Amino acid sequence: MAPIKRRDVVGLLVAATLSGILYRYWLSTPVLEYLTINEWHGVAVLVTLAVSGVWPLFKWNVSTLVVGFTAGILVAGTWLEWRSQRALPSSVGAAFQLHLESFRSDVIMLTVAVLFGGYCSARLTNSRRH
Numbered sequence: 001m002a003p004i005k006r007r008d009v010v011g012l013l014v015a016a017t018l019s020g021i022l023y024r025y026w027l028s029t030p031v032l033e034y035l036t037i038n039e040w041h042g043v044a045v046l047v048t049l050a051v052s053g054v055w056p057l058f059k060w061n062v063s064t065l066v067v068g069f070t071a072g073i074l075v076a077g078t079w080l081e082w083r084s085q086r087a088l089p090s091s092v093g094a095a096f097q098l099h100l101e102s103f104r105s106d107v108i109m110l111t112v113a114v115l116f117g118g119y120c121s122a123r124l125t126n127s128r129r130h
Contacts, residue, residue: 011060015068020076022047023110027080027103044106045113052117056125062118069114073107074099 026032026044035043048069055065074096081102082095100107 008061008064011058011064012068012071014060015055015065016072016075018051019069019072019110019114021072022051023073023076024080027077041106041109044110048110048113049117052114053121055118056122062115062122065118066111066115070107070111073110077103077107 026040026047032040051069052062052065056062077099078092078096081099082092
């Protein structure tokens with residue numbers, strides 16, 4: 001088994017932090033009151049594709065992006081649910097469950113978008129180097 005590289009850890013932390021911040025604002029920005037649910041999803045997918053599109057330019061693995069991005073989304077969503085005034089879960093586990101019950105399809109959609117965007121961008125940047 002190969003040792004874990006510092007570069008991969010940094011990439012994972014960057015992806016998790018970036019996605020956590022973006023997801024937190026995506027769920028709680030007041031401007032979202034003026035968007036339809038489809039527009040709301042469209043904005044999220046476009047931002048996710050933009051992030052995943054520039055990721056390979058930093059020469060980080062796409063798998064690091066996907067794992068970090070998904071972890072950031074899950075942590076940020078759980079944290080928002082736990083801090084929510086409308087539902088006061090008794091534990092972090094309960095907050096995690098409530099978040100997944102409410103936003104399971106969004107988490108899946110964003111994970112697929114980051115995987116697709118990262119893969120396509122990695123293929124394009126690798127083909128340009130050869």
